[in-house]
Amino acid sequence: MNDSQLHYSFPPMSEYVLGNGLRSIWLPDTEQPVIEVLFQVPSGRAHVPAGLEGLSDLTANLMQKGPSSMGHEEYIDTLEQVGASHVLDSGDEHTTFGIRVLARHADDIVPKFWETVTSPAFDDKEFRRMKREMVTALEAEFSDASVLANKHFQAELYGKDHPLGRIPCVNSVKRARLDDVRSFCASHVSPANASIVVAGDRSIEGMEQQWKRPFGAWKGGTVRRASPFPETAPVVENRIRLVDKPDSSQTTLVIGHPSVGEAHPFRNALALGNYVLGGGSFRSRLMAQMRSRAGKTYGIASQLVTGRGAGTFLMSTTTQSGQVDEVLNTIIEVYRDVTENGITEEELDNAKRFAIGNLAFQLEGIGNVAEKILWLRFYGYPNSYIEKYGSTIAGIDLAAVNTALRNALASRGFVICAVGKREEIAPKLGRFGPIRVVNLRAEP
Template identity: 25%
Template sequence: MISLRILTGGVISAALLIISGCSTLNVQPTQQLDTAEQSISSLAALSKQSPASRELDIQTWHTNSGTKVLFMKAPELPMFDLRLTFAAGSSKDQNILGLANLTNAMLNEGSGQLDADAIAARFEDLGAQFSSGSYRDMAVVSLRSLTDPQLSEPALELFSSITAQPSFPTDSLARIKNQLLAGFEYQKQDPGKLASLTLFKQLYGSHPYANPSVGTAETVPMISRKQLQDFHRTYYTAENAQIALVGDLTLAQAQAISEKVTARLPRGTTAAKTVNPIARSASQTHIEFPSTQTQIFLAQLAVKRGDPDYPALFLGNQIFGGGGFGTRLMEEVREKRGLTYGIYSSFSPMQAAGPFMISVKTRAQLSQATLEFIQELLRDYIANGPTQSELDRAKRESLGSFPLSAASNASIVGQMAAIGFYDMPLTWLNDFMQDLQKLTVTDVHEAFKRHLNPDQLIIVTAGPTVKQNPLPNPVDRTEVTQPMERQH
């Protein structure tokens, strides 16, 4: 049994934990105040209090079929969330792009004598929810059910049937293919989507991550029912699965559920892990598109799951462009110069190296100046790192918002599924927060220098070719807001 202490800080975190039915909050009471000004002061005071905590006790075992299980008891509500994760994402498509996505989408279209309508009606009658999804690394199927055996047992039976024995009806296959083809046509009208597809091709070359998870207009129509069956038989196996289970269950009940769900799955082997991509040379690609704005992406390969530098990269990115308002990118590009409504940066660790990416949309006439300015900001950040005050603020904000990842059973089961799939320590959530608190300016600076090179960026833009204007001068927002402040 592993005990994780999830720290909660701030009014929003506390409120969401209360809504989710958590009863172990240690939130300090606040004095009731009469005026709006006093109320706002009280919220500021509350945000500075020591974070509350919630204990997460994770237990793990393997089923008789060889499936790893992570379970956490959560008795606050009479329900449970189950997530079954398979190493069956689009990285396993090989040359049949879209096969993993289509297989996953077809699971609840039929099983035995039941068609899609009958399956949906039965889940609704039982008060249960089924969902599924396919991504680059993984495919997931999830069930939320009440714990009353009269409802949970038939819900689990139906869930097990459609996961292990889908019928892949031909009429549903044709319908879903048509839906995907309509989506591909819509993508042609979205410069952001076109730029994103091109970006991943430029980043990953011949690596599986280069391909869109949903496939293409050329490959999807060619996928056959037999290929779906073969893919399911190969990858939707007990040995290639992980279970995350959270809810109002005893250990014995959780063990029985995991055995029931995995016993009917095909037997097979664990899928090979995705190989690491080879970094490609810097490049810049422009997609001509008739619009008033230009979409800009800057990216490079950066980090995979489990890298010891990830806490430092995460915290540093919260300062640079991942933390919303107050980041360097938002302050310099939006607030001071009005070049965009929003600009963001992110690290996306996956089983193999995932990208660091900056995304912004700006007026076409300012696209070149904006691009060059962003490159200057990144170059300066990699060269000099954050300030101590930026680091301290980012720590407070991250430690206050990170508990939202454990604010409900659904969010907890998602975190546990990732821990199981990527074979991370069961204490990962707690370790991550402790690592954040220990980080220094030097730690963050060195991590960025190790993983990012401003001269190796893959750049993709999508928009019209128009005459370019120079970068506008920054606006001193302190002077703009000062008269208003004096009125108070």
């Protein structure tokens, strides 16, 4: 690979912290006549009070229904007339609000968006409608085996005493009151813990002249800074949760264990190893063994999910219920082979090429660049982390990857979640350890 593939340079930008504590980043780009504003706080689904799971999503969605100075319909109509659109990314540990608008309309629209952040209407009628929509969406998930499997896997892995183990459900959303939304917003949305990026077709000076003063004028409340979530205990023996779905002829499986967080020294080496194990589509070991050779499934993948503190490794697939035990055996055998014996130099080269090449797609367009900058700030990384990412990945050798696999993925036991027909799969799953059966509609 040449130097141009290994190095990236962010566009010129200006960055500083305003007097109210808000980190502001000004990022000009003239490729498209668009302005995008992204506002991020380091709080999300896992920061809500126990019993009110889903509250962060309710809050984020309700904030986008308009500012206190305008009615909901008037606000939405104003956006639609100029083709503006909201951006919303609500995760376990962060929430990002945004607006995307043609540059010629930005002077009118951005202040209105900013008021949805600093003074949201929190209209009771919209709140009740939003709750109904969330409940309907959660009810629909009972027919989606993949969603159910992932929810129950996370709940089983972390448990209800860990913030990541508490999953939104119908009852928790119904339980929420509008006062809970107001309280969550006041406690977690403040300039003191937030970052904002303004990106698009205007000079840095022009952006600052128009929006620096209103951004800095927001006082907000006092917020408690969220700490990274602790790692959960290793899985020393298999724990199996069977979600009984009587009408299913197939079984969806999620199998995994705790892993490292984003800032762990093994993180990048482990990601390369995971690409070989199951992250690399048809070129992965799991796919080659399960689909190409054994013909047991149409697709299987592994994933490394990294938070600021805790991380999760998981493998997922769907197969015919009659061969659940064979599939699980094969998954575990491939996992053990990779973690104990490592990968090859050729496989590592393929993984590196993918990781370096894929970064270009992540940075395509000024909106993606703005999102990546917020990602860097969330994890406390400098811009050079991305600018030198290609050379960092290229410099990881085979020994480092195989060491990471042995140390971070060599779990003695697994959390196994299966969604399928109990009477067909329980005897087969029982060969891997004790089973806890839960009703399809049970809360995770």
